[in-house]
Amino acid sequence: xxxxxxxxxxxxxxxxxxxxxxxxxxxxxxxxxxxxxxxxxxxxxxxxxxxxxxxxxxxxxxxxxxxxxxxxxxxxxxxxxxxxxxxxxxxxxxxxxxxxxxxxxxxxxxxxxxxxxxxxxxxxxxxxxxxxxxxxxxxxxxxxxxxxxxxxxxxxxx
Amino acid sequence: xxxxxxxxxxxxxxxxxxxxxxxxxxxxxxxxxxxxxxxxxxxxxxxxxxxxxxxxxxxxxxxxxxxxxxxxxxxxxxxxxxxxxxxxxxxxxxxxxxxxxxxxxxxxxxxxxxxxxxxxxxxxxxxxxxxxxxxxxxxxxxxxxxxxxxxxxxxxxxxxxxxxxxxxxxxxxxxxxxxxxxxxxxxxxxxxxxxxxxxxxxxxxxxxxxxxxxxxxxxxxxxxxxxxxxxxxxxxxxxxxxxxxxxxxxxxxxxxxxxxxxxxxxxxxxxxxxxxxxxxxxxxxxxxxxxxxxxxxxxxxxxxxxxxxxxxxxxxxxxxxxxxxxxxxxxxxxxxxxxxxxxxxxxxxxxxxxxxxxxxxxxxxxxxxxxxxxxxxxxxxxxxxxxxxxxxxxxxxxxxxxxxxxxxxxxxxxxxxxxxxxxxxxxxxxxxxxxxxxxxxxxxxxxxxxxxxxx
Numbered sequence: 001x002x003x004x005x006x007x008x009x010x011x012x013x014x015x016x017x018x019x020x021x022x023x024x025x026x027x028x029x030x031x032x033x034x035x036x037x038x039x040x041x042x043x044x045x046x047x048x049x050x051x052x053x054x055x056x057x058x059x060x061x062x063x064x065x066x067x068x069x070x071x072x073x074x075x076x077x078x079x080x081x082x083x084x085x086x087x088x089x090x091x092x093x094x095x096x097x098x099x100x101x102x103x104x105x106x107x108x109x110x111x112x113x114x115x116x117x118x119x120x121x122x123x124x125x126x127x128x129x130x131x132x133x134x135x136x137x138x139x140x141x142x143x144x145x146x147x148x149x150x151x152x153x154x155x156x157x158x
Numbered sequence: 159x160x161x162x163x164x165x166x167x168x169x170x171x172x173x174x175x176x177x178x179x180x181x182x183x184x185x186x187x188x189x190x191x192x193x194x195x196x197x198x199x200x201x202x203x204x205x206x207x208x209x210x211x212x213x214x215x216x217x218x219x220x221x222x223x224x225x226x227x228x229x230x231x232x233x234x235x236x237x238x239x240x241x242x243x244x245x246x247x248x249x250x251x252x253x254x255x256x257x258x259x260x261x262x263x264x265x266x267x268x269x270x271x272x273x274x275x276x277x278x279x280x281x282x283x284x285x286x287x288x289x290x291x292x293x294x295x296x297x298x299x300x301x302x303x304x305x306x307x308x309x310x311x312x313x314x315x316x317x318x319x320x321x322x323x324x325x326x327x328x329x330x331x332x333x334x335x336x337x338x339x340x341x342x343x344x345x346x347x348x349x350x351x352x353x354x355x356x357x358x359x360x361x362x363x364x365x366x367x368x369x370x371x372x373x374x375x376x377x378x379x380x381x382x383x384x385x386x387x388x389x390x391x392x393x394x395x396x397x398x399x400x401x402x403x404x405x406x407x408x409x410x411x412x413x414x415x416x417x418x419x420x421x422x423x424x425x426x427x428x429x430x431x432x433x434x435x436x437x438x439x440x441x442x443x444x445x446x447x448x449x450x451x452x453x454x455x456x457x458x459x460x461x462x463x464x465x466x467x468x469x470x471x472x473x474x475x476x477x478x479x480x481x482x483x484x485x486x487x488x489x490x491x492x493x494x495x496x497x498x499x500x501x502x503x504x505x506x507x508x509x510x511x512x513x514x515x516x517x518x519x520x521x522x523x524x525x526x527x528x529x530x531x532x533x534x535x536x537x538x539x540x541x542x543x544x545x546x547x548x549x550x551x552x553x554x555x556x557x558x559x560x561x562x563x564x565x566x567x568x569x570x571x572x573x574x575x576x577x578x579x580x581x582x583x584x585x586x587x588x589x590x591x592x593x594x595x596x597x598x599x600x601x602x603x604x605x606x607x608x609x610x611x612x613x
Contacts, residue, residue: 011222018215019242023249025208026276049367 036092036138040075042154043088043140047077052086063111064089066104070097085112085123089141098134105132105141112143159200160317160608161348161399162355162600170197175406179336187304190407194313198277208276209311215242216286217306220293224300236294243283243290250275251474278317280471284438286310289324291442297325314403318396318610320414320434323441334408344405346589351398353592354391355608356599358562362388365555369548370522377548378535380555385522386515387562390419393432396608419514419566422506424488427514435471439464461493462486475524484517507567 047053055076060066064076073092078084089108091101109130116123130143133151142150159166174193181189199206219239226232289309292298301309301324309327362384369381397414404411414434421427428436447460462483469482501509516533523529534540564570578585 008222008225011218015215015218015222015239018211018218022208022211022215022246025204025211026250045364049364 036073036090039135039138039140039154040073040090042157043075043077043090046150047088050086052077052079052088063108064104066101070100083120083123085116085120085126085143086145087141087143091139091141093137093139098137098139101139102132102134105139108141109143159197161396161403162352162608164600165200167597167600170200171403171406175341178407187308190313191304191307191311194308194311194316197313198311198316205276209282212282212286213307213310216289216310217301217303219290220301220306223290223293226294232294236290239290240287243287247280247283250279251470255474281319281321282310282316284321284435284471285315285324288321288438288442292324298328301328312404312409314400314407314409315411318393318400318608319432320397320400320412321438322412322434323438326412330410330412334410336408340408341406344402344407346402346585347405348399348402349589349593349596351395351400351402352600353596354395354398356596358558358565359388359391359395360599361555361558362391362562365551365558366522369551372545372548373531373535373540374542374545374548375535375538375540376544376552378532378540380548380551382515382519382532382536383559384555386419386518387559387566389518389521390415390566391562392608393610396610417566419511420507421510421514422503423492423510424485424513425492427510428485428489435468439468443467458490458494461490465489472521473524476526477520477524477529480526480529481517481520484520488513 071091071093076089078087113127129147131147132141195206198209223235226235366384394415401411416430418431444464450457465482465486469478472478
């Protein structure tokens, strides 16, 4: 310790500060910009693996009653069978409309819950795990048993 | 940013390379550092601060170690500086698990997404450890700030290696210079890697995800082979792209693969698979522990420690520990069991391939019960031998398996060289076809991340 100069002492202080910063930087997650196409591509691959199909405009109108002016892009993936509730809906929106779209997604989940309440135990379990989340200008409605894991994986992957 | 993203291929790489070419010589390194920071921070701007912090830490830490007046002081300082990096690695890999366990223990529901490991941290931190140890051992000259910054941040090796020790990076790149020859070879190598990733690895990825929960005997074997090939083409493809990109900028990166599935034993496999990681563990852990020049018990301990650490390096779930120990035990058997008879080469190759394949079953699944189910099914201890799904995937993917097997097991490179020597124009045609096909696949296919990104 005797050999330590003042310069080295400063260096140690700087090193300690840098160390603290290195630990903290990854914790402070920046508000990153997610691209709609990227998220869609990600969920498209998941949907293909799970043999889900792209839903058409009539499905959108029936299940997500939204004014077309309120979103720029939309893609919905679901199963053919009416008894399977797994579904991914991806909306590209303006910030101003984000809240409205999120409400519609929540309503969709509530509507499904109402239709399966009382008899569809597995469907209800899946619906309980559904998530609606905003990623910048993208709103995601993920209905699936592994909704949370899927979103986490997507955050890591993109 | 990923090597397989269109923005990298069509904007980032050409612009970075062109600017590098016209950049005055004294500014070339600075430009590469800026490009590397941009590459790392492309999707998560906070990563730029993280990487800048690591660069500063490496530079100041290096000086701090070098200023030690005696070997004892240098050693103490190296331990302190490296200790923080080891803590950081454990913090990123294990803090979330510990936090979740504590929440579960106290039945709390409060969640934060705090411990997300920045991409490539395991690779970056291991390179920094080698940098500090090389400095302490006087294996390299005093690095300038730009040398140190470029070593830590050089974008081709940033996310998935190869892990190149500092002294080698310095030695190999002392005379690095941009050349047409380098660009041409780099583009060829990059094309090869891109094709391996998007044509082969991604096809196997889809097959694996479709069959990963088919626990019939046929389904389990198919899914295990699919993962074995996926992992190889994914990682080797990335490495080829990394080496190719570095070549374009006039830099050399160490090789990471040498036909691993043609290995004759488990030990031979690790001389061919992820060479940079196994060399790192040999040089910075196994040899400093005494290697094989110690008592028998200590030698066994050294081997097990190295393999345990190799497993832990890969991730925080128990299957990686198990996978590390699996190889530790295999290598112990190989080292200490007297070899009285030699099997024919092809049979040794087949047995080693199957051993590696079982290893990947452990590696691929974090759920231990799934590992058990798959291995049980593979050995036929299952009620279902063949499922309709596995039969249909066998028919649809048999061509893919044959192609992969041909590339992996046959000396394709040698044949390719013979073909080029005979018909010089064929090289250009083959690489152009590969590049066009790979880009077509890239445009048409769905997103597939690199498997080793998670580490």
